[in-house]
Amino acid sequence: MTALPSSLLLDWKRIFKWGSICAAALLFVSLVGMPIKLDPKSIISPLLSLGYVSLLWLPLIFGYVASSRVVLEGVETRKPGLPDLLTGVLTGTIGGAGLTLLMLGIENFDIRDPLINWSPQLLEVLAFGARDLNSAVWIGIGGALGLVGAGLHLIPENLRRGASYGFFTVLALAIFEPALDDMSEGFRLEWLVELIFEKRGGLKLWPAIILALLIGLISVVTKGKAKNAVAQYREQEKSQKKKTSVVLFGIVAALGIVLPIFMGTYVNSLLANVGIFLLLALGLNIVVGLAGILDLGYVAFFAVGAYTTAVLTSELSPFFAPGMTWVLSLVFVIILAALTGLFIGAPVIRMRGDYLAIVTLGFGEIIRLLFLSDFLKPYFGGAQGILGVPGIDLGVVYISGTDTRGIFYLVLFFCAIAVYVSWRLQASRLGRSWMAIREDEQVAEAMGINTVNSKLMAFVVGAVLASFAGAIMAARVGSVFPNSFMILISIVILVVVIVGGMGSIPGVFVGAFVLIGVLGGPKQPGLLQEFGSLKLLVYGMLLVYMMLQKPEGLVPSARRTQELHQEEFLQDAWLKGTDDEDEEQTAAGEEAQI
Amino acid sequence: MSHLLEIQNLQVTFGGLDALSGLNFHVDEGEIVSVIGPNGAGKTTFFNTITGLVEPTGGDILFQGDSVLGLEPNEVTSLGIARTFQNVRLFPNMTILENVMVAQHCRTSQNVFGALFQTKAFKKEEEEIRQRAEEILGFFGSRLVGYRLDQAAFMLSYANRRRLEIARAMATQPRLMLLDEPVAGMNPSETAELTELIGRLRSEWGFTIVIIEHDMAVVKNVSDRVVVLDHGVPIASGSYEEVSTDPDVIEAYLGRPVESHS
Numbered sequence: 001m002t003a004l005p006s007s008l009l010l011d012w013k014r015i016f017k018w019g020s021i022c023a024a025a026l027l028f029v030s031l032v033g034m035p036i037k038l039d040p041k042s043i044i045s046p047l048l049s050l051g052y053v054s055l056l057w058l059p060l061i062f063g064y065v066a067s068s069r070v071v072l073e074g075v076e077t078r079k080p081g082l083p084d085l086l087t088g089v090l091t092g093t094i095g096g097a098g099l100t101l102l103m104l105g106i107e108n109f110d111i112r113d114p115l116i117n118w119s120p121q122l123l124e125v126l127a128f129g130a131r132d133l134n135s136a137v138w139i140g141i142g143g144a145l146g147l148v149g150a151g152l153h154l155i156p157e158n159l160r161r162g163a164s165y166g167f168f169t170v171l172a173l174a175i176f177e178p179a180l181d182d183m184s185e186g187f188r189l190e191w192l193v194e195l196i197f198e199k200r201g202g203l204k205l206w207p208a209i210i211l212a213l214l215i216g217l218i219s220v221v222t223k224g225k226a227k228n229a230v231a232q233y234r235e236q237e238k239s240q241k242k243k244t245s246v247v248l249f250g251i252v253a254a255l256g257i258v259l260p261i262f263m264g265t266y267v268n269s270l271l272a273n274v275g276i277f278l279l280l281a282l283g284l285n286i287v288v289g290l291a292g293i294l295d296l297g298y299v300a301f302f303a304v305g306a307y308t309t310a311v312l313t314s315e316l317s318p319f320f321a322p323g324m325t326w327v328l329s330l331v332f333v334i335i336l337a338a339l340t341g342l343f344i345g346a347p348v349i350r351m352r353g354d355y356l357a358i359v360t361l362g363f364g365e366i367i368r369l370l371f372l373s374d375f376l377k378p379y380f381g382g383a384q385g386i387l388g389v390p391g392i393d394l395g396v397v398y399i400s401g402t403d404t405r406g407i408f409y410l411v412l413f414f415c416a417i418a419v420y421v422s423w424r425l426q427a428s429r430l431g432r433s434w435m436a437i438r439e440d441e442q443v444a445e446a447m448g449i450n451t452v453n454s455k456l457m458a459f460v461v462g463a464v465l466a467s468f469a470g471a472i473m474a475a476r477v478g479s480v481f482p483n484s485f486m487i488l489i490s491i492v493i494l495v496v497v498i499v500g501g502m503g504s505i506p507g508v509f510v511g512a513f514v515l516i517g518v519l520g521g522p523k524q525p526g527l528l529q530e531f532g533s534l535k536l537l538v539y540g541m542l543l544v545y546m547m548l549q550k551p552e553g554l555v556p557s558a559r560r561t562q563e564l565h566q567e568e569f570l571q572d573a574w575l576k577g578t579d580d581e582d583e584e585q586t587a588a589g590e591e592a593q594i
Numbered sequence: 595m596s597h598l599l600e601i602q603n604l605q606v607t608f609g610g611l612d613a614l615s616g617l618n619f620h621v622d623e624g625e626i627v628s629v630i631g632p633n634g635a636g637k638t639t640f641f642n643t644i645t646g647l648v649e650p651t652g653g654d655i656l657f658q659g660d661s662v663l664g665l666e667p668n669e670v671t672s673l674g675i676a677r678t679f680q681n682v683r684l685f686p687n688m689t690i691l692e693n694v695m696v697a698q699h700c701r702t703s704q705n706v707f708g709a710l711f712q713t714k715a716f717k718k719e720e721e722e723i724r725q726r727a728e729e730i731l732g733f734f735g736s737r738l739v740g741y742r743l744d745q746a747a748f749m750l751s752y753a754n755r756r757r758l759e760i761a762r763a764m765a766t767q768p769r770l771m772l773l774d775e776p777v778a779g780m781n782p783s784e785t786a787e788l789t790e791l792i793g794r795l796r797s798e799w800g801f802t803i804v805i806i807e808h809d810m811a812v813v814k815n816v817s818d819r820v821v822v823l824d825h826g827v828p829i830a831s832g833s834y835e836e837v838s839t840d841p842d843v844i845e846a847y848l849g850r851p852v853e854s855h856s
Contacts, residue, residue, distance in 0.1 A: 238744075420710075421710060424709045424710055424712070425706065425709055425710070427709075428704065428706075428708070428709035428716070428720070429699060429702055429704050429705075429709070429719075429720075429723070430705070430706060430709060431709075432688075432692055432695055432696040432699070433696060433699055435685065435687075435688055435692065435696070436685050436688065436696045436699075439685040439686065439687060439688060440683055440685060442647070442667075443679070443683045443684075443685070444685075444696075445666065445667040445668050446645055446647065446667045446668075446671060446677060447668075447671060447676075447696065447697045447699065447762065447766060448668050448671035448672050448697065448699050448700030448701075448766050449668055449696070449699045449700070450666075450668050450700075451668070457706060461706065559687060559746075562687060562746055563687045566686075566748055569746070569749065570748075570749060573745075573749055578741065578745075579749070580742070580745075580749060580750050580751040580754055
């Protein structure tokens, strides 16, 4: 069939729109410095580094998006063809042209003053290390990637899935390289790591291709059986689901206990970091996710836990140094955290919504500034903090701050407590009252719930869990400083909860692993330590993306999914015949007469 | 015998507007009293004031002989006054069972420690809460039980939401129940059924009921006594027949007949 000229008509407006967004995105990424900063992280050595990935994925995605069209069920749509490919190519070309212009600009002008990354270094990265590369090459690269992106619509779904699985496998392997490297020693699998990875970092070319093909092939063969299994799990009866959950939980718990034995210092300390934030996030999840209190000053309780431990256990505490053991001090940590929870909660709790958030934000900073102040310097050491916090003597074992494995087990233990607490409280009188308050505070009160008490309890439980994290942190680092308790920590914990899924315990786990484990905490490096200061940018972008595309979080709780997708649930019920229409007048009439 | 609920000279003012001015009212144990009146007569404000959502500017509210003025809404509920809302206000994302379970909050007492250590008392109380909730929901026939128990409240039909709201009020174990337009938006057969149900709320569960309603068929069928409010003051009170022929009431609803001037 010959293509009619009319079918070759392109939607120029669309192409220019997506093309210029693509160019803008590329410029932004370049000028923020991602290519330079991420270049050292090699993915396939020496071909591809994370720096280039940060540029190259953009024309591909925009080519894909520009050439995709709305598919309505039951409406016949034109098969994707040449015009779509052309759309993709042109979109990518416009994007690439943006980079070409940038290179020309850097060569001819110098505006490094406001734009730090407007530098020869960026030029070198963009020129692939070659001095005399024609900058027009980016036009070609953009076009080619746009073509690939648009081409994704043409290939069968199976193949597309295979390709993306293959790609993400390689990416994941590269990201987890340091962890795998570390773990291989415990498992005596150094030879395997040496086989796949280059010494300087990054996968070797051939193993990468073979692995990608292998995983791609497997995913094509299994045809998304994994997805079906998840769907099946969701459809299960309640009792059955409970059984499956118990088994899954058992596996995760067993892995958590056994794996650290085989892991080296690097992974254990990484996981201990993740664990501390996880513990904080689990606590905040009770406050925000269950009771619906948006607490932006959660770091205050973390600080109280850490300082209480430091004062009570450290011999170097400036004013009062009883030199207790860590375990004994924990009793006081709990009491003091609960009191602080009451103290901060009492004035705050009567406010609602935004006002509450702002006031908690203020209290979070007040606590930090108090520890920093000259006024309390004789007691808490001011900016110098408290040094010499000893390790943890459990009687049978002694866990020093540098014993990452011991610390990890300790964190794991407290996370288990936090999970247990959230799980039990959720299905209790108190948990139900939190839910009711979250839904409609005024009605909850009219139904006999003492909202002030209920909300205070949420505050206190959250405070105690956060103080555990603080106590562990103090023993781990061996010192506490006011500046470890910046507002940023509150925000990061909140982002973990939101990205993971508010009110969902598995969600908080996933959120903590993805954000803290991979990207890193406010001061703690994650697997991708090259991100450095860029990680806040990634946090922000992730948060915006989640709010737009998946506001219920990565692993949402059933309740929250339902809350945000009421319409769809009503539709599903209608399709299944379990909906609840107002009864027909005749049927109800008969019933009423009986 | 003193009244179950006695309201003396109640006044509520919203920035210069008198929503209620000098209202006297009483309900005796076991009565069903209807409060009617044109829109804006102050009926819902009257309920809001009793349940503590609105602070009165003057007068007194006595429940079982004691003043409830200045009490928080939850304290009023635990004294034994439950209510429904004119514009149904359920907890939409909680299940039907949870909606009724949570309303038993003020009649139960288990705290954090019971839940964390799963004490015998905690488990026993949870079981009782659950059973009681199912018993209450069973009162409405098969509509709110079975697989519906675990469905979110927003999935219910309009009429069933109204029923669930009554169930939730029942779960607070009140002595006095305030129903704010319980049949609004229902079709005639549903209305007839609910009218019968209101009667059974008294005969089987022993609640005293005050009901705001615009549907005169319902008012006629259920009430022992009808009180008519207009502009925040009671203009008539008595049996349905007495009230419905009262010239003041007719005037309040329909306006003064033109002929009466001549």
